[in-house]
Amino acid sequence: MPPAEPTLIDRFQRRITYLRLSVTDRCDLRCAYCMPREMVFLPRKDLLTLDELHRLALAFIDRGVRAIRLTGGEPLVRRDVMDLVTALGRHVGQQLDELTLTTNGTHLADKADALASAGVRRVNVSLDTLDRVRFTELTGADRLGAVLDGIAAARDAGLEVKLNVVALRDESSEGRRELIEWAHGHGHSVTLIEVMPMGEVAAGRADQFVPLTEVRRELETRWTLTPSTHRTGGPARYWHIAETGGRIGFITPLSDNFCAGCNRLRVTATGQLHPCLGGTEAVDLRAALRSGGGDQALASALETAMRIKPERHRFAISQGFESGPARHMSVTGG
Numbered sequence: 001m002p003p004a005e006p007t008l009i010d011r012f013q014r015r016i017t018y019l020r021l022s023v024t025d026r027c028d029l030r031c032a033y034c035m036p037r038e039m040v041f042l043p044r045k046d047l048l049t050l051d052e053l054h055r056l057a058l059a060f061i062d063r064g065v066r067a068i069r070l071t072g073g074e075p076l077v078r079r080d081v082m083d084l085v086t087a088l089g090r091h092v093g094q095q096l097d098e099l100t101l102t103t104n105g106t107h108l109a110d111k112a113d114a115l116a117s118a119g120v121r122r123v124n125v126s127l128d129t130l131d132r133v134r135f136t137e138l139t140g141a142d143r144l145g146a147v148l149d150g151i152a153a154a155r156d157a158g159l160e161v162k163l164n165v166v167a168l169r170d171e172s173s174e175g176r177r178e179l180i181e182w183a184h185g186h187g188h189s190v191t192l193i194e195v196m197p198m199g200e201v202a203a204g205r206a207d208q209f210v211p212l213t214e215v216r217r218e219l220e221t222r223w224t225l226t227p228s229t230h231r232t233g234g235p236a237r238y239w240h241i242a243e244t245g246g247r248i249g250f251i252t253p254l255s256d257n258f259c260a261g262c263n264r265l266r267v268t269a270t271g272q273l274h275p276c277l278g279g280t281e282a283v284d285l286r287a288a289l290r291s292g293g294g295d296q297a298l299a300s301a302l303e304t305a306m307r308i309k310p311e312r313h314r315f316a317i318s319q320g321f322e323s324g325p326a327r328h329m330s331v332t333g334g
């Protein structure tokens with residue numbers, strides 16, 4: 001079946017063709033920029049069932065969504081996640097251009113073959129350091145080895161692996177370069193992401209945040225970076241590094257706003273649709289699904305989402321001041 005014409009169009013004429021669907025808020029790591037160590041997770045009964053997740057995904061596909069990214073929390077800790085991947089994977093190459101996953105990689109070694117067989121071609125793995133001590137300090141778990149095994153398994157299964165790296169003020173320039181060099185040496189592109197002030201964490205956001213303009217300048221003291229025309233339809237802007245032969249993306253929500261080109265929606269594991277990652281707007285799709293109102297209730301909830309999608313996010317970080325939603329990234333589905 002060919003892709004459906006996009007019918008989710010907001011007040012600013014932005015067409016929604018991309019969905020981030022969170023399958024759980026739970027995680028086996030506690031990354032310092034994402035959640036506090038004592039994070040309290042939602043009761044399981046509040047989460048959408050597998051059938052509800054599937055129904056929602058199909059409703060978005062019917063309205064012209066061409067790419068779905070499963071996320072969380074850590075999507076691979078949800079026990080039945082592979083059933084969803086298998087069900088949605090059947091649409092890849094038809095209504096869906098791609099089905100992808102953002103994962104911390106700790107369970108990837110077990111799941112890589114099944115993901116590839118189900119139709120996933122690409123995964124984003126979040127990895128901020130290659131230093132085992134630093135990894136353990138940053139995530140609260142000594143799992144660097146599992147992540148590296150996961151990345152190797154994904155590559156062996158034929159999956160393209162892209163690394164997501166959150167740029168942190170206290171990361172050393174050597175550490176950052178080592179990670180980029182390693183990734184490019186193994187054929188993985190790297191995307192650096194600015195820290196966003198989402199929910200409270202132990203550190204102040206101003207202490208974590210470093211603008212990517214500064215990181216790029218730091219990389220340019222050693223390497224030759226040239227702008228690349230490569231685009232993925234997302235917010236990243238890419239550069240090529242001559243010395244490593246690889247590509248690096250920069251996602252700059254704070255230092256360089258990209259909202260005008262936004263084509264995405266996010267749905268949490270409890271079915272809250274957030275039309276903007278950095279906003280407080282929400283529409284309760286779980287209520288619509290469970291209302292007995294069938295497709296009409298869902299259609300009307302999605303129309304509301306299109307009416308309230310804001311023009312741009314309101315993230316801000318400066319010393320002593322931060323502005324962003326109270327919910328953590330792991331709850332929203334990053």
Ligand code: SAM
Pocket residue numbers: 027033034035071072073074075102103104124125126164165166193194195196197198329330333334
């Ligand atoms: N657990 C999976 C993972 O880590 O890849 C998927 C969910 S995680 C919330 C999605 C992405 O959000 C990761 O790349 C993570 O590094 C990023 N992230 C989490 N909190 C963030 C924050 N406050 N600012 C910027 N990126 C953040």
Ligand code: SF4
Pocket residue numbers: 027028029030031034035072073074104126330
């Ligand atoms: Fe877990 Fe991903 Fe958040 Fe890290 S960034 S704590 S892996 S959800």
